[in-house]
Amino acid sequence: AQSVTQLGSHVSVSEGALVLLRCNYSSSVPPYLFWYVQYPNQGLQLLLKYTTGATLVKGINGFEAEFKKSETSFHLTKPSAHMSDAAEYFCAVIINYGQNFVFGPGTRLSVLP
Protein backbone atom coordinates (compact mmCIF):
# COMPACT_ATOMS: atom_id res chain seq x y z
CA ALA A 1 0.00 0.00 0.00
CA GLN A 2 1.19 3.45 -0.76
CA SER A 3 1.62 6.06 1.94
CA VAL A 4 2.79 9.64 2.24
CA THR A 5 4.65 11.20 5.14
CA GLN A 6 5.22 14.89 5.68
CA LEU A 7 7.91 15.74 8.19
CA GLY A 8 6.75 18.52 10.47
CA SER A 9 3.09 19.19 11.08
CA HIS A 10 3.91 22.87 11.58
CA VAL A 11 6.70 24.89 9.99
CA SER A 12 7.42 28.55 10.75
CA VAL A 13 9.61 30.77 8.60
CA SER A 14 10.31 34.47 8.51
CA GLU A 15 9.08 36.55 5.61
CA GLY A 16 11.72 36.43 2.87
CA ALA A 17 13.26 33.17 4.14
CA LEU A 18 13.48 29.88 2.29
CA VAL A 19 10.47 27.60 2.54
CA LEU A 20 11.15 23.85 2.61
CA LEU A 21 8.29 21.41 3.16
CA ARG A 22 9.21 17.75 3.15
CA CYS A 23 7.34 14.87 1.55
CA ASN A 24 8.31 11.22 1.32
CA TYR A 25 6.27 8.46 -0.21
CA SER A 26 6.31 4.70 -0.29
CA SER A 27 5.59 3.08 -3.60
CA SER A 28 7.01 0.12 -5.47
CA VAL A 29 6.32 1.70 -8.83
CA PRO A 30 6.88 5.24 -10.11
CA PRO A 31 4.08 7.42 -8.77
CA TYR A 32 2.44 10.61 -9.81
CA LEU A 33 3.15 13.25 -7.17
CA PHE A 34 1.26 16.39 -6.27
CA TRP A 35 1.39 19.33 -3.89
CA TYR A 36 -1.83 21.06 -2.92
CA VAL A 37 -2.41 24.15 -0.77
CA GLN A 38 -5.46 24.77 1.40
CA TYR A 39 -6.33 28.19 2.75
CA PRO A 40 -8.67 28.44 5.75
CA ASN A 41 -12.25 27.45 4.99
CA GLN A 42 -11.42 26.69 1.36
CA GLY A 43 -10.91 23.67 -0.84
CA LEU A 44 -7.55 22.49 -2.13
CA GLN A 45 -5.66 24.19 -4.94
CA LEU A 46 -3.01 22.45 -7.01
CA LEU A 47 0.47 23.98 -6.67
CA LEU A 48 2.33 21.58 -8.93
CA LYS A 49 2.54 17.99 -10.06
CA TYR A 50 5.05 15.47 -11.33
CA THR A 51 3.94 12.79 -13.76
CA THR A 52 6.84 12.05 -16.08
CA GLY A 53 9.82 13.85 -17.59
CA ALA A 54 11.80 16.58 -15.87
CA THR A 55 12.20 15.86 -12.18
CA LEU A 56 12.31 19.54 -11.18
CA VAL A 57 8.78 20.86 -11.41
CA LYS A 58 7.80 24.50 -11.22
CA GLY A 59 4.40 25.51 -9.96
CA ILE A 60 2.34 28.53 -9.16
CA ASN A 61 3.26 31.32 -6.74
CA GLY A 62 7.00 30.65 -7.08
CA PHE A 63 6.94 27.12 -5.64
CA GLU A 64 8.91 24.23 -7.06
CA ALA A 65 9.54 20.61 -6.13
CA GLU A 66 12.05 17.97 -7.14
CA PHE A 67 11.24 14.29 -7.57
CA LYS A 68 14.11 12.17 -6.24
CA LYS A 69 13.41 8.53 -6.92
CA SER A 70 16.43 7.28 -4.96
CA GLU A 71 15.21 9.12 -1.87
CA THR A 72 11.48 8.57 -2.55
CA SER A 73 11.02 12.26 -1.90
CA PHE A 74 9.18 15.21 -3.40
CA HIS A 75 10.08 18.20 -1.25
CA LEU A 76 8.44 21.57 -1.89
CA THR A 77 10.53 24.75 -1.86
CA LYS A 78 10.16 28.48 -2.38
CA PRO A 79 13.19 30.79 -2.24
CA SER A 80 11.46 33.65 -0.43
CA ALA A 81 8.38 33.30 1.77
CA HIS A 82 5.55 35.78 1.59
CA MET A 83 2.89 36.40 4.20
CA SER A 84 0.27 35.15 1.76
CA ASP A 85 1.96 31.71 1.72
CA ALA A 86 0.61 30.95 5.19
CA ALA A 87 -1.67 27.94 4.68
CA GLU A 88 -1.88 24.15 4.97
CA TYR A 89 0.14 22.20 2.41
CA PHE A 90 -0.60 18.62 1.39
CA CYS A 91 1.55 16.22 -0.56
CA ALA A 92 -0.33 13.50 -2.47
CA VAL A 93 0.60 10.46 -4.49
CA ILE A 94 -1.23 8.29 -6.98
CA ILE A 95 0.02 5.16 -8.62
CA ASN A 96 0.05 5.14 -12.41
CA TYR A 97 -3.46 4.47 -13.73
CA GLY A 98 -4.84 4.19 -10.23
CA GLN A 99 -7.70 6.22 -8.90
CA ASN A 100 -6.79 6.29 -5.25
CA PHE A 101 -5.21 9.57 -4.31
CA VAL A 102 -3.32 9.24 -1.03
CA PHE A 103 -2.75 12.50 0.79
CA GLY A 104 -0.19 13.16 3.48
CA PRO A 105 -1.28 14.53 6.84
CA GLY A 106 -0.38 18.09 5.89
CA THR A 107 2.06 20.75 7.04
CA ARG A 108 0.83 24.06 8.34
CA LEU A 109 3.11 26.88 7.19
CA SER A 110 3.29 30.06 9.25
CA VAL A 111 5.11 33.11 7.91
CA LEU A 112 6.39 35.52 10.53
CA PRO A 113 6.87 39.24 9.80
Next chain:
Amino acid sequence: ETGVTQSPTHLIKTRGQQVTLRCSSQSGHNTVSWYQQALGQGPQFIFQYYREEENGRGNFPPRFSGLQFPNYSSELNVNALELDDSALYLCASSFGGAKETQYFGPGTRLLVL
Protein backbone atom coordinates in the same frame (compact mmCIF):
# COMPACT_ATOMS: atom_id res chain seq x y z
CA GLU B 1 -15.82 28.81 -16.74
CA THR B 2 -17.66 27.74 -13.59
CA GLY B 3 -15.62 26.05 -10.88
CA VAL B 4 -16.60 23.14 -8.68
CA THR B 5 -19.48 23.94 -6.37
CA GLN B 6 -20.80 22.00 -3.40
CA SER B 7 -23.99 22.20 -1.37
CA PRO B 8 -24.81 22.70 1.37
CA THR B 9 -21.84 24.50 2.91
CA HIS B 10 -22.65 23.35 6.43
CA LEU B 11 -24.90 20.64 7.81
CA ILE B 12 -25.81 19.34 11.25
CA LYS B 13 -27.26 15.85 11.64
CA THR B 14 -27.81 13.43 14.50
CA ARG B 15 -26.40 9.94 14.81
CA GLY B 16 -28.31 7.38 12.76
CA GLN B 17 -29.66 9.86 10.23
CA GLN B 18 -28.90 9.89 6.52
CA VAL B 19 -27.32 12.75 4.56
CA THR B 20 -26.91 13.67 0.90
CA LEU B 21 -24.19 16.03 -0.26
CA ARG B 22 -24.09 17.49 -3.75
CA CYS B 23 -21.35 18.51 -6.15
CA SER B 24 -21.42 20.25 -9.50
CA SER B 25 -18.29 19.54 -11.49
CA GLN B 26 -16.35 22.06 -13.50
CA SER B 27 -17.56 22.52 -17.05
CA GLY B 28 -16.17 19.84 -19.38
CA HIS B 29 -15.07 17.49 -16.60
CA ASN B 30 -16.29 13.87 -16.65
CA THR B 31 -14.73 12.55 -13.45
CA VAL B 32 -15.70 13.32 -9.88
CA SER B 33 -13.91 12.19 -6.73
CA TRP B 34 -15.07 12.52 -3.13
CA TYR B 35 -12.84 12.92 -0.08
CA GLN B 36 -13.38 13.04 3.68
CA GLN B 37 -11.14 15.43 5.61
CA ALA B 38 -11.29 15.07 9.37
CA LEU B 39 -10.13 18.01 11.44
CA GLY B 40 -6.35 18.37 11.35
CA GLN B 41 -5.85 15.57 8.84
CA GLY B 42 -5.31 15.16 5.13
CA PRO B 43 -8.19 14.26 2.83
CA GLN B 44 -9.03 10.57 2.53
CA PHE B 45 -10.27 9.19 -0.77
CA ILE B 46 -13.83 7.85 -0.61
CA PHE B 47 -14.58 7.00 -4.24
CA GLN B 48 -14.44 8.24 -7.80
CA TYR B 49 -17.04 8.31 -10.55
CA TYR B 50 -16.24 8.34 -14.25
CA ARG B 51 -19.06 8.70 -16.76
CA GLU B 52 -21.68 7.66 -14.19
CA GLU B 53 -19.83 4.52 -13.04
CA GLU B 54 -17.89 4.02 -9.82
CA ASN B 55 -14.26 3.89 -10.89
CA GLY B 56 -12.39 3.30 -7.66
CA ARG B 57 -13.10 3.22 -3.95
CA GLY B 58 -11.12 3.87 -0.81
CA ASN B 59 -11.41 2.15 2.54
CA PHE B 60 -14.93 3.30 3.41
CA PRO B 61 -17.91 1.11 4.37
CA PRO B 62 -20.88 0.53 2.03
CA ARG B 63 -23.01 3.04 3.92
CA PHE B 64 -21.02 5.61 1.92
CA SER B 65 -22.49 5.56 -1.57
CA GLY B 66 -22.65 7.88 -4.52
CA LEU B 67 -24.12 8.74 -7.85
CA GLN B 68 -22.97 10.60 -10.91
CA PHE B 69 -25.56 12.07 -13.24
CA PRO B 70 -25.47 12.51 -17.05
CA ASN B 71 -24.38 16.13 -16.60
CA TYR B 72 -21.49 14.78 -14.46
CA SER B 73 -22.73 16.32 -11.24
CA SER B 74 -22.57 13.98 -8.28
CA GLU B 75 -24.04 13.07 -4.91
CA LEU B 76 -22.49 11.51 -1.86
CA ASN B 77 -24.90 9.66 0.41
CA VAL B 78 -24.06 8.54 3.90
CA ASN B 79 -26.47 6.29 5.80
CA ALA B 80 -26.61 5.54 9.50
CA LEU B 81 -24.44 8.50 10.43
CA GLU B 82 -21.85 8.03 13.15
CA LEU B 83 -20.12 10.66 15.25
CA ASP B 84 -16.83 9.95 13.44
CA ASP B 85 -18.45 10.98 10.16
CA SER B 86 -18.11 14.59 11.28
CA ALA B 87 -15.69 16.09 8.76
CA LEU B 88 -15.23 18.33 5.75
CA TYR B 89 -16.36 16.51 2.61
CA LEU B 90 -14.55 17.59 -0.52
CA CYS B 91 -15.53 17.00 -4.09
CA ALA B 92 -13.02 17.26 -6.94
CA SER B 93 -13.59 17.11 -10.67
CA SER B 94 -11.21 16.37 -13.51
CA PHE B 95 -11.19 15.36 -17.13
CA GLY B 96 -9.72 11.98 -17.79
CA GLY B 97 -7.20 9.86 -15.95
CA ALA B 98 -5.27 9.77 -12.76
CA LYS B 99 -2.54 12.23 -13.68
CA GLU B 100 -4.99 14.91 -14.67
CA THR B 101 -5.40 17.86 -12.33
CA GLN B 102 -8.27 17.64 -9.89
CA TYR B 103 -10.13 20.84 -9.12
CA PHE B 104 -11.61 20.95 -5.65
CA GLY B 105 -14.77 22.53 -4.39
CA PRO B 106 -14.92 24.44 -1.10
CA GLY B 107 -16.38 21.46 0.74
CA THR B 108 -19.36 20.67 2.92
CA ARG B 109 -18.76 20.67 6.65
CA LEU B 110 -20.83 17.96 8.32
CA LEU B 111 -21.33 17.80 12.06
CA VAL B 112 -22.91 14.68 13.53
CA LEU B 113 -24.29 15.03 17.06
